[in-house]
Amino acid sequence: MKLKKMEISERVVQRLTEYLSILKEVRKQYNEINSIELAKIMNTTSAQVRKDLSTFGEFGVRGKGYDIDNLIEIITKILGIDKINNVIIVGHGKMGEMLSSNLDVLGEGFKIVGIFDKDKNKIGKTAANNLIVQDIQNVDEFIKNMKNNSDTRIEMAILAVVKEQAQIAAEGLVKSGISAILNMTTYKLELDKNIKVVDMDISAKLQELNFWRINNISEKI
Amino acid sequence: MKLKKMEISERVVQRLTEYLSILKEVRKQYNEINSIELAKIMNTTSAQVRKDLSTFGEFGVRGKGYDIDNLIEIITKILGIDKINNVIIVGHGKMGEMLSSNLDVLGEGFKIVGIFDKDKNKIGKTAANNLIVQDIQNVDEFIKNMKNNSDTRIEMAILAVVKEQAQIAAEGLVKSGISAILNMTTYKLELDKNIKVVDMDISAKLQELNFWRINNISEKI
DNA sequence: TAGATTGTTAATCGATTAACAATC
C-alpha cells in the first residue's frame, strides 16, 4: 500500500482506529454502510469520512457506499494489524500485570513476547499469560536474539514502569533496537525524534474529563 | 475562575494536562520557567505556551517568566483537581482491578468511592483498596444516597466493563446522575451530548503507534 | 535604564466542510 508520505495527520490516524472499531460493531448487523451513517456514529460530517478514507485510496462505490468487510480489511492493513506485531512489556507492576493477564486489551495484531522487570521478587515468576518475567538487564540480549527473523523481531514496547524509571528505561530500550513505545507512565519521554512514542495517561484523561464536567461546555469534535 | 465559555478547544485542555505533568517534574529542580524552556519540553513553540496559558489569565511576569508553583496551583484549579472528585468504577475485571489496586494511577484529585460489577462471584469481595465490590443493580441507590452532600456526591464513573455491556451500563449510569464517563472499553458510546465522555482505548493507541512505526513518517505535533 | 520575556495581534498554516461533477 502506497501512502503519500508526510501528508497524513495524526488526527486522521486516530479516526482510522475509531472507524475500525465502529465498522466491526456495525458489521454484526449490516454488510454495507455509507459516509452519512458512519459520520453519524462518529459524530462528524460525511465529508470528513470520505476525505479521511480517500487519503488511502478509493474504497467506496458511487451511488452505493462502502462494503464493510472490505473497509475493515483495508484499515486493518493500513494500521499494520493484519499481521502479528511483537510487543514486550517493560515493568510488571499493577499496570503490566493487567496487560499480561487481560487477553483482549491489546486487541488483534499484537502479541506479548516478553515481560521484563527489575524487581528480583518478580523476576522468574510466571505471569498470567504463561510468560516468565525476565530481568530487565537481559532485555538487550533478548531483543537482539530475536531480531534476525521477521516473525520474532521486536520493535514495540509498552512502558509500564514507575514514572521515575521511565526515561532511563526508555533510553535502554531504544539502544536495544525498540523504535516504538506505548508510554503508560505520566513521564514525558525525551527521545530521538525518529522513535515513535504514543502516550496513554489515565490520570491526564481523567483530568480532561473533569475539566469538561466542571465547566459544562461542549467539547469541540 | 472565569472561563470564556465555548472558547476553549479540546487541544488546549489536553496540553494543560501535559503542562501540569511537566511542571511538577521540572519543579524538582527549578522554581521558575519561561515559555521557551517549557515549549522545548513540550515539543512546541513558546508562542503556543503563552497563548495556551493566557486563555485562562495572566500568570507570567514580563522579563522573567513563570513561577512554577504558581502555575501548578493555577492549572490544578482549572482542571478541578484542587479538590477531591469522587469516582466509581463500573466493572471489576482485570482493568477495574488494576484501577482499584493501583493507588497512583488516577493521580491526585480523584477518589474511588465505589466499585460495581454484575458478576455474583465478584460481588461482596473486598478489593485491594478495601472497598467491597457491590452489585451493579445497587448503583442507582448508591449514587442517589450520596448526592445531597457535596463531599460525597458522585458525578464521574470509570467504565471498565466488557465491550458488550458498555452501552447499556453507561445508559444506566447516566440515569442515576453520572455526567462524566471515562470509557475504558473499545465501544463507541452513544449518549446524550451533555454527558461528557473521554475514551481511553489501549488497543487503539497501539494501532496508532504501529501505524507510525511501519510508515516511519513523523507525526505532526 | 537596558535586557528579557510576557501577552496579544495579525499572518500563516492546516483541517474541516460545503458543494458538485463523476459515476455506480
Next chain:
DNA sequence: TAGATTGTTAATCGATTAACAATC
C-alpha cells in the same frame, strides 16, 4: 435512465506561529 453517493475541489473555519508593543 434516474437516483444515490462517492471522491475531490474550493471555501471556510480554527489552530498555530511570528512578530512586537507592553512591561517587569
